[in-house]
Amino acid sequence: xxxxxxxxxxxxxxxxxxxxxxxxxxxxxxxxxxxxxxxxxxxxxxxxxxxxxxxxxxxxxxxxxxxxxxxxxxxxxxxxxxxxxxxxxxxxxxxx
Numbered sequence: 001x002x003x004x005x006x007x008x009x010x011x012x013x014x015x016x017x018x019x020x021x022x023x024x025x026x027x028x029x030x031x032x033x034x035x036x037x038x039x040x041x042x043x044x045x046x047x048x049x050x051x052x053x054x055x056x057x058x059x060x061x062x063x064x065x066x067x068x069x070x071x072x073x074x075x076x077x078x079x080x081x082x083x084x085x086x087x088x089x090x091x092x093x094x095x096x
Contacts, residue, residue, distance in 0.1 A: 037076050039083040047090065054093050060086075 029035050033046050051057045060079050067080040079086065 034077070037078045038081065038086040042076075042078060043083050045086065045090075051090075051093060056089055056093055060089065 029046055032049050034049055036045050036047060037043065038045055052061075060081065063081075064077070064079045068078055081089070
């Protein structure tokens with residue numbers, strides 16, 4: 001007796017496709033950096049991992065958690081601020 005499980009097969013194919021896309025996107029991020037998506041149009045920034053230790057950036061991540069939760073599409077990290085506000089934040093972090 002053969003059991004056909006189309007949902008599992010479809011889910012497996014979707015997961016494989018998602019992993020291929022994630023690997024392709026991650027390949028252009030240098031070691032020691034990560035990609036973050038900012039603003040209404042989700043502009044992509046590649047920033048150093050060291051920013052994760054900065055209190056201003058941690059506050060921004062907390063806001064992202066409250067706004068979007070942990071279940072973000074394709075594992076992309078999104079933050080709820082404008083591109084200009086993000087650039088200003090990064091400038092302040094670089095100056096301190």
